Every structure is written in structure tokens, then in C-alpha cells.
Amino acid sequence: MRQPKLIDYILLTVLALIWASAFFNIKIATYSFGPVTIAFLRVFFGAIPVLLLCYYKNIKIEAFSKDWHWFAMIGFINLVAPFFLIAYGVKSVQSNLAAILMSTTPLSSTVLGHFYTKNEKFNYIISLSFILT
Numbered sequence: 001m002r003q004p005k006l007i008d009y010i011l012l013t014v015l016a017l018i019w020a021s022a023f024f025n026i027k028i029a030t031y032s033f034g035p036v037t038i039a040f041l042r043v044f045f046g047a048i049p050v051l052l053l054c055y056y057k058n059i060k061i062e063a064f065s066k067d068w069h070w071f072a073m074i075g076f077i078n079l080v081a082p083f084f085l086i087a088y089g090v091k092s093v094q095s096n097l098a099a100i101l102m103s104t105t106p107l108s109s110t111v112l113g114h115f116y117t118k119n120e121k122f123n124y125i126i127s128l129s130f131i132l133t
Helices: 006-029 035-057 068-090 095-103 105-116 124-132
Strands: none
Touching: 006 068, 006 095, 035 068, 068 095, 095 105, 105 124
16 A cells, blocks of 8 residues: 555545535525435436446446346435435535534444444454544
């Protein structure tokens, strides 16, 4: 693994700002659009660059195969439903609270992973990082 450079930290900061601003922008969008429309637009405009990249790199998209219903179900569960629920929730709370609540996902995943998996148990490093977070 290479050592991080200044550009890596700059790019990470830009990524964090873009991610955090999503909740603010969703809050603004809820004044004009419903949660279903916001979820559709996020998925639609997110799919365009992916499809263009697949076309450019000549990558076969497996979702257009005979198992399309599995890919549709995975896409709905992993993209559409969370985007809808985020937009629906941001209508009721402030965008900064939504961002804070969404940022707790790694912490709750760590706790749930300890109880529901065999190979993700708490150890000294995980416990220390959990406490410091």
C-alpha cells in the first residue's frame, strides 16, 4: 500500500463535502419534488455515467441477462428504497441531523456484526476505534 499524498487528502475532503451536501440538497429538493421523484432522479442521473463508462470500456452489463429480476431486486433494495427513505425522512428533520444519523451507520454495523456474524467479533482494535469514534 502506498503512502497517502496531499492530493489524496484533498480528494477525500472534496468527497466528504459532496457526500455531506447531498442531504442539504435533498432537503431543498423536497420543497419542489416528492420522495419518489427524488429517488428516481438520483438513480437515473447516477446510472447515466455508469452506462456511458460501460459502453466506453465495452463492459457487458449482466443486468440485461436472463436473471434481470434478481438485479432489479438488488437495485431496488440497495438504491431505490434507501434513496426514497432518505428523501422521505429529510422532509421531517433538518438536513444536518439526517447527515449525522446516516454517519452512524458504520457504528451500528460494527455492533450488529459482532452479534450476527462469526468472524466480525469485537477485539482490542475494533473496540478502541469504536470508542474513539
